[in-house]
Amino acid sequence: xxxxxxxxxxxxxxxxxxxxxxxxxxxxxxxxxxxxxxxxxxxxxxxxxxxxxxxxxxxxxxxxxxxxxxxxxxxxxxxxxxxxxxxxxxxxxxxxxxxxxxxxxxxxxxxxxxxxxxxxxxxxxxxxxxxxxxxxxxxxxxxxxxxxxxxxxxxxxxxxxxxxxxxxxxxxxxxxxxxxxxxxxxxxxxxxxxxxxxxxxxxxxxxxxxxxxxxxxxxxx
Ligand code: ADP
Ligand code: MG
Numbered sequence: 001x002x003x004x005x006x007x008x009x010x011x012x013x014x015x016x017x018x019x020x021x022x023x024x025x026x027x028x029x030x031x032x033x034x035x036x037x038x039x040x041x042x043x044x045x046x047x048x049x050x051x052x053x054x055x056x057x058x059x060x061x062x063x064x065x066x067x068x069x070x071x072x073x074x075x076x077x078x079x080x081x082x083x084x085x086x087x088x089x090x091x092x093x094x095x096x097x098x099x100x101x102x103x104x105x106x107x108x109x110x111x112x113x114x115x116x117x118x119x120x121x122x123x124x125x126x127x128x129x130x131x132x133x134x135x136x137x138x139x140x141x142x143x144x145x146x147x148x149x150x151x152x153x154x155x156x157x158x159x160x161x162x163x164x165x166x167x168x169x170x171x172x173x174x175x176x177x178x179x180x181x182x183x184x185x186x187x188x189x190x191x192x193x194x195x196x197x198x199x200x201x202x203x204x205x206x207x208x209x210x211x212x213x214x215x216x217x218x219x220x221x
Contacts, residue, residue, distance in 0.1 A: 001025055002047065002140070007056035009042055009195075016042045018195040019056070024173065026062065026139060029166055031186030031203075032175040035217050038192040040175035041069070044142050047173065062140050062171075065133030069144040071125045073117040079104065079128050080113040083135050096135070103131045107161070123154050130161065134170075141165060143174045147181045159185050179217075183209045191216050 002024040009017035016039050024030055024047075032040045045051040046058065048066045073082050083100035104113060107127045117125055126146065133141055146162065147155045155178075162185060166172055176182050182189055183203045191199040193216050203209035 002058070002060040002062065004047070005057045005059075007046065007058065008054045009039075009046055009051065010054045016195050017046065017053075020195075020197060022190065022197065024171075026171045028187045029162070029172045029174065029185055031182035031189040032173065032192060033177070033179065033182050033189050033213060033216070034192040034198070036177060039195045040177070040192050041144050043192060044144050044173065044175045048142050063136065063138045064140045064142055065136055065138035067126075067129050067133055067141065067143040067146065069148055071117075071129040073125060073128060073132070075117055078114050078116060079109065079120070082117070082128055083132050086132070087135050100131070100135060103134060104128075107131050122149055123157065126150075126158070127161070130165070134165070138170060140171045140173060143172065143176075145176055145178075146174060147176060147178050155181055177217075179210050179213050183213070189213065 004020050004022040007017055007020040008015065020043065032043060034040055042051065046053055048064050050066065074085065077085065080097065080100055083103065084096040087096040101113060104110060107130065109124060109127055109131070112120065112124065117128065120128065146158050150158065159181065162172060174182065174186065186203055189201050189203050190197055191213065198216050201209070201212065206212055
């Protein structure tokens with residue numbers, strides 16, 4: 001399990017996360033929902049260890065990969081090099097190219113191995129970012145707004161892609177303001193509003209989950 005206890009995060013006088021208690025079991029697809037500015041990205045970054053908590057504790061015995069909202073691919077490296085860079089740093093003896101090529105083919109990126117990130121579409125960049133995470137075989141994949149900037153048709157692809165990742169045994173934590181997307185994919189939805197957990201629900205056990213979630217968004221307007 002990943003456990004946050006009494007976790008707070010502040011930037012100067014700005015209390016962004018306020019006394020969060022959250023236990024995350026493996027095996028699930030957790031959606032972090034809530035209005036813009038509610039603290040979703042901050043919580044995700046704290047869970048990944050990209051940001052230290054200001055107080056409280058995080059217990060996490062799992063390996064974690066992070067898919068950034070803007071992908072953060074290495075711009076000067078080819079697609080293949082983006083995938084092999086981190087595994088190479090960890091283990092210089094193994095040739096990681098074969099695994100990388102197989103993963104790219106699986107994600108529909110065959111033929112793009114030598115392309116630079118700037119030569120790819122948004123959806124392709126995202127799949128490269130996902131493949132780069134999967135090279136490290138994480139227990140958990142953390143995704144920040146994976147549908148932002150994609151059109152509706154591509155959002156269906158993201159749902160399929162992330163469901164596939166989950167079916168391979170990787171637990172997911174997805175921060176997203178997109179309720180249609182989250183209610184399609186998540187097995188648990190945690191709503192963050194003004195830095196607090198406002199709701200923790202099972203969307204599959206709720207008749208009209210979107211209707212239940214909507215008021216948490218309207219409050220912030
Ligand atoms: P969300 O992802 O839900 O939109 P964020 O976690 O990005 O929310 O932001 C929550 C609040 O924290 C916002 O008020 C934002 O301005 C503030 N914030 C986030 N990151 C930083 C930072 N690095 N420095 C200062 N303030 C930040
Ligand atoms: Mg965010």
